[in-house]
Amino acid sequence: MTTPVTLHAAHDADTPVRVVLVAITKHGAQQTAALARQMPAASVCVAEKFAPLMEGLHNPVRAYSGAFRDEMEALFADFDQIVFFVSLGAVVRLIAPHLKSKDEDPGVLVVDDAAQFVIPVLSGHVGGANAMAETVAAMLGATPVLTTASDVGKTIPVDILGRELGWKVEAPKINITRVSAHVVNGEPVAVVQETGSHHWWTRSTALPANIHTFTRFDEVDLQYFKAVLWITDAEIPVARWVELHERLVVYRPPLGQAA
Known part of the structure; x- marks a missing residue:
């Protein structure tokens, strides 16, 4: 059996997200300056010859x-979110040599030349690019183009459930992959919540029909449910991990978190 590991969210809820807005053309620099005015805490990275276009901004500028x-x-090392006003193809080629894993890579987004679409390219969930895309799109009056299955299907994002509440995910990575597949494929999934805030469902829609909630693990029919999401502060016996083999993901809310 693979030993369960705790997967920490890319950014703690109370830690400011380090954002940089990037452009390599004059038009892109003009778009960057317009967005920067709405994001005064974000840094800006542009070619030196376009730095004068950033005059009057309070943002840090890297020329x-x-x-x-x-x-x-340096951008990968220094920032949590990189927003490119650069073509998607060029961004893919630029970031390819620097990719490590979704647990380490920053969120990467692309804004098209007309600022009509904001596309999360990398680290949509764990890295927060999907959420950042929605934020940037709202500022630009653009459309966020989300392609991750749980966002499109408006269901539970297994790898980041409760992240905004400070929850930690405890499971082998293969479990997260397998359970995510059960969730997005509409198969029966049990959510057992014994502790923590009940405000983990943040969408405006109702829970999908395949997600069923329980207050105790022993209420769950393990023959029927394909996967279990267990929100608890209890120790999970090794025998339980073995029994559920790749079907279990555990979430650990902060101690004493109010319901």
């Missing part, structure tokens, strides 16, 4: 003079 690809390593 580069060499090849833009040489800036990528």
Whole structure:
């Protein structure tokens, strides 16, 4: 059996998200400046020759003079969210050499040249790019283009459930993958909540019909339900992990969190 591990959210709820707005053309720099005015805490990264377009902003400005690809390593290290006013294809080529894993990579977003669409490219869930895309799109009057199945299907994002409440996910990564598949495929899934806030369902719609909630684990028919999401502060016996083999994901709310 794979030993359960705790997967921490990419960013704690109380930690400011480090955002950088990036452009490599004059038009992109103008778009960046317009968005920066609405995001005064965000940094800006533009070619040195376009730095004058940033005059009057209160944002930190990083002006580069060499090849833009040489800036990528520092951007990946210094920021949690990178918003590109650059073509999608170019961004894919630029970020490819720097990719590690969804637990380490920053969120990467692309805004099209007409600022009509905001596309999360990398780390949509764990890295927060999906949420950032919705924020940026609202500021631009644009449409966020979300492609992750749980967002499109308006169901539970297994890997980040309760993140905004400070919950930690405890499970082998293969469990998260398997359980996510059961959720998005509409198969019966049990949510057992013994502790923590009940405000974890943040969508405006009702819970999907395949998600069933319980207050005790022993209420769950393990022959019927394909997966179990268990919100608890109890110790999970190894035998239970073995019994549920890749069907269990555990969430740990902060101690004493109000319901």
